[in-house]
Every structure is written in structure tokens, then in C-alpha cells.
Amino acid sequence: MTASTSQPAFLAGLIGSGIQASRTPPMHEREGAEQGVRYIYKLIDLDKLGVGPEALPDLLTAAQRMGFNGLNVTYPCKQAIIPLLDELSDDARQLGAVNTVVFKDGRSYGHNTDWWGFAEGFRRGLPDVKRDRAVQLGAGGAGAAVAHAALTLGIGQLTIFDVDSSRAAGLATELSARFGEGRAVPGGDLASAVAEADGLIHCTPTGMAKLPGLPLPAELLHPALWVAEIVYFPLETELLRVARSLGCRTLDGGGMAVFQAVRAFQLITGMEPDAERMRRHFASM
Secondary structure (H helix, E strand, C coil): CHHHHCCCEEEEEEEECCCCCCCHHHHHHHHHHHCCCEEEEEEEEHHHHCCCHHHHHHHHHHHHHCCCCEEEECCCCCCCCHHHCCEECHHHHHHCCCCEEEEECCEEEEECCHHHHHHHHHHHHCCCCCCCEEEEECCCHHHHHHHHHHHHCCCCEEEEECCCHHHHHHHHHHHHHHHCCCCEEECCCHHHHHHHCCEEEECCCCCCCCCCCCCCCHHHCCCCCEEEECCCCCCCCHHHHHHHHHCCEEECCHHHHHHHHHHHHHHHHCCCCCHHHHHHHHHHC
């Protein structure tokens, strides 16, 4: 007993809906073990608890009181959690979305590691693709982070579509203010936008195990298009399967899942994770 008390210990969790299949807990716990620390990572699944994002204030307070070091936050809580936090990083404030919360000295700090996670995965997986024009589907919490990453990666113009057209327009306005006028525009006609695009970025929950299907008509895809996905369970979504069958270059959601976790691990523990080791572990699951 006394021998183990000097070993650092960390308690973290993931808050979201339908997260039972998440690979994030084993990624964090395995890397903790590799670093020689005790690391426990719990799932806080809103679906299993029978609650929605309105339960966030209670869950956040409970985690803080129970001594959690931090939380990851996923759909549908990345924006709803913001008013409940004491401080936001510059990234989280600009993006209007939080996916990592760190508890320290009685305060809660919101961060966004999603955008860096997507960018790092893209740099490795689609390093040399044409980036003049891209279409993005989804302007929610993950979509805001990915769009920021896309423009950081040098995509000339990003056309954004969302079921809520005002949300797409709002995100395009914010991005153009940050990156330059016209760098992001709200979408009008999806068919013509995809036909003229070099790439398609998918940022909606469609394709997840619990929401199977395609986020757009299959006939809009064409072989010259590269397709980047953020859903990672399953790793091969229907969108990627159809795109690959047409000859499109594709990027699955695994890269973003791994690299956002790399940065989140560092924020929660203060330790430097081995990104390549985490990537190998993710791939083995």
C-alpha cells in the first residue's frame, strides 16, 4: 500500500451520448500505464443515464467534487458545456467548442484539441492533395474545430453546409473574420459545390454505429474528390466505403481521434505522451 501511494494517479472521463464503443478510455489508460502512472478513465454516457445535455451542470459539479483531473467532452455537449466553465483557452473561445476540461485548484478550464487532432491526422494521411476548394458537411462543435483546421491547412475556400443553414452561415462569418474574407462561405447548392470541390470533409454524426447511412447522396461523389471523415466508430463508414469504391483518396476518423487524445492526455496529466505509441494502440483495438 505505501509503495503505491507515491505513484501519480489520474482520474478522467468522457461525457457524451452513445459512447459505449469509444476507444478513448483504453487509449488514455494504456498510455498512462506506459508512463508508469495509475490512470482510470470512465465513460459518462448520457444515453445510459437517461439524461440530455441539461444534466451537464450536475455532472460537471459531481466530477469536480469526486476529484476528477479532467474530462473529455463529445457530442452533443461541446458547446453546451462552455457557459459552465471558469476559463477557456484561446482555441476554445475562438471555436465556440470545448472537448477537454481540466480541473485545477477548484477551477475548470476548457480547451479544444479537436482542431489540432484533425490537422495532424490530415497532414499525415492526405499530405499532398489539392486544396483549392473543399466542402464541409456539419457546422456543430466538431465542425467548427475541423473548419478551423481546414483553413489552417491551407484550403483556399471552404463551403459549409448544415441542416441548420443559419449555423453554417454563422460559422462561415466567424471563419472569414479570422482567416480572411471569403475563405469560408455558407453552402447553397450541395450538388454543384461538391462537383467543383477538390475535397469533402464530413463532420456530422451520420455514419456512426448508432446513426448509419450516408450524409449526402452517393451520386454526388466523384473520383477526383478526396474525402475526410471524423466518425471513427466504425472506422470505415458507409461514406468512406462508397468513396473508396469510386477511387477517391480517403482519410478515416482515426487520426483525429488519436491526435486529439494525445493533446488531451498532455493537458489532463501534464505529461508528454508518445503519439506514435498511442496511434499503434488505437490501430490494434
